[in-house]
Amino acid sequence: MTPAMGTMRNLRLRALLPVFSLVVILVPIFILQPATFSYFGLGLLLNLAVPIVFATLAQLAVITVNDLDLSIGSFVSLAACIGATLLVRAPWLGVAALIACVLLYAAIGALIEYRSIPSIVVTLGLSFVWTGLAVLLLPSPGGTSPEWLSGLMTFQTPLVAAPIVWSVVIALVGHVLLMRSSAGVRVRAAGGNPRAMSRFGWSMVKSRAILYGVAGVFGVLSGLSLLGLTTSADSNLALRYTLLSIAAVILGGGEFIGGRVSVWGAVLGSITLTVAASFLAFLNISPDWQVGMQGAILIAVLSLRVLLQRSGARK
């Protein structure tokens, strides 16, 4: 087999993996609870998918430049808190605050590149900042969702359940922007080969700032959609999204290094993880083991990669 053929096979396997893991998790659910295979069943199962999909795409943007964002969970919580307080009381101020957050995100991206510092630590520090701001805004859980937001999130689409429609639309837009547009190719190059890129005269600072800004936009969307679903906010609302989003990107066939990511895969990965959480509700296991089962499912789903990928290759 020639190397080129091997690469082709790898690419196809990479694309298949997220589909495969989603099927593996869906089939037992449909067998255990046939009622879930319906408009309302799927709607319930995927109820919380949209915010997780947004958060995953935010993480994906950052992973594209070989960074890792440990602050996305607290940022999503902050966005939800802004939505639940400022956006209701003084809409313009709320919008301005959200825009400021996105700009701050982009500035952090530029700073990381400019000083060439590790993203993990900067975003770690940033997570404290976001949480602190959220606590200042909303010291105790509460607030209300703007009516238009709840209306949008509970909107019933015809034929196919709303979360599925939303996810497909988001994936399509993300895919076109990152994979098909020339700007997308340029920012992906920042992860693939930064040195070649700066030799070519493209600004690494700009690419990183753009990708972090995109992450900020998706983070805001994630926070707002979560607020629309829960109708109240809390500074700890979405902390688990940080690691969930990383897991979803990896599950979707993304790699930490090399700008190798897949938007479709990441969206499927986050849906798989959402479904896995709902799956636990059907199994009737003791509350003690709920968390443990989440871990076990995560391991099981991720270990499917071994079956599909060439094993034993030394990095």
Add this chain to the structure above:
Amino acid sequence: MNQPSPLRSAASPAAEPQVTLGGRLRNLRAPWAWSFVGAIGVGMVTASVFGLSIAGNVVLTALVFGVFMVLVGLGQMLVITSGPGNIDLSVPSVIALAGMIGVHVMAAAGIFAGFAAALAAGVAVGLANYLLIRVLRIPPIIATLSSSFIIQSVAITQSRGMNAPPAALEAFANGRLLGIPHLALIALVLSVAIAVLLHLTVFGRGLSAVGQNPRAAWLAGVRVEATRCKVYMLSGAIAALTGVLLAAVSGGATLDMGVEYMLISIAVVVIGGTQVTGGRATVIGVWGASMFLFLTNAVFNALGAGAGVRSIAYGLLIIFVVVAAGGRSAR
């Protein structure tokens, strides 16, 4: 056999000449110095604002509670040094589980059996983490996170009927020798041991080599996978020790006693000057960073700042230190 000099020169390629303070510190090959600059700075602010006696008390408290940051930091440092992507997120859950197991076994079979059981649990978790990473090829950040979920569940099942730790252990954990808390001494001994392990043994030099370039290390005859495996087991063991000591100081193990240490363990390692991409560790930096973070927190507490303000200031400080210390030398 064991020549540190070529490895060290490989770790820090000639930095571009700079006349700034940052450039000088980097040329000194002392990335840990930044954390001490920070710690001493905060200490001086404390002393000037509150007076020397209060500042002294704050430092003494730091030597008890900041020590836990040092301990978790040491384990995390070893893991991070073993190469890009390696990280141990199971630290908080191991702390909880080991605390539980330790206290239970101590009640039944004595203090030393309790320590042994807790450490064994930590090592077992470390081995499991390594196997997930190696056999199932799951990225470390996700593998250790998933395993931490499972450990959390096991800890929940162990949490029923939790007693206080033995009185003798509690007295020891809160005791002092020549004015220095026992816990600080334990951490000091462990730090020296790890520093020796890192810088003077074949294992330690191999670990640095693996962190810098696993392929080159493998070609040079370092047993890459065995080294990584040991590192995760060591990290588990250190987290377990932290768990038992934490349970001893706070009068019993609780499920969430380790939660805050997940992010902090990473923060102290990196602020301390250990290279995030692996291959270069500094034990003394972990101490500097722990003291820095703890003192900062103490100052904000003393000033009566709210949780929100404290968190923001904490985060900005972490970012500020990293920005000031500046870039990785190799990309």
